[in-house]
Amino acid sequence: MSLGLDSVVPSPSRVPVRTCTGCRQRAGKSELLRVTARDGLCLPDPRSRHQGRGAYLHPTLECLAAAERRRALPRALRVPGPLDTSAVRAWLEAGSGTNETVLDG
Numbered sequence: 435m436s437l438g439l440d441s442v443v444p445s446p447s448r449v450p451v452r453t454c455t456g457c458r459q460r461a462g463k464s465e466l467l468r469v470t471a472r473d474g475l476c477l478p479d480p481r482s483r484h485q486g487r488g489a490y491l492h493p494t495l496e497c498l499a500a501a502e503r504r505r506a507l508p509r510a511l512r513v514p515g516p517l518d519t520s521a522v523r524a525w526l527e528a529g530s531g532t533n534e535t536v537l538d539g
């Protein structure tokens with residue numbers, strides 16, 4: 435019978451779990467792409483370097499499209515308006531991370 439103590443003991447085998455903003459399925463943090471919002475743009479943040487709130491997506495165009503359809507990203511990132519996700523789309527279409535330095539500004 436568990437007293438719930440296992441939930442507070444860090445375990446190297448237990449990876450952090452996040453919910454995909456697109457399909458709402460839970461997945462290990464390392465399987466998801468972190469995205470952040472800046473100046474009305476939604477930016478991919480595969481190395482978790484951006485400050486502020488992040489949202490998580492499967493790195494697929496399908497989940498990005500689902501998140502857009504449901505307007506889930508502005509809600510998850512706590513921004514008032516719509517977000518331009520073209521940078522995330524470009525990142526996904528480029529094959530996940532080959533040109534991320536372009537986004538560092």
Ligand SMILES: [Zn+2]
Pocket residue numbers: 454455456457458459491492497
């Ligand atoms: Zn997903």
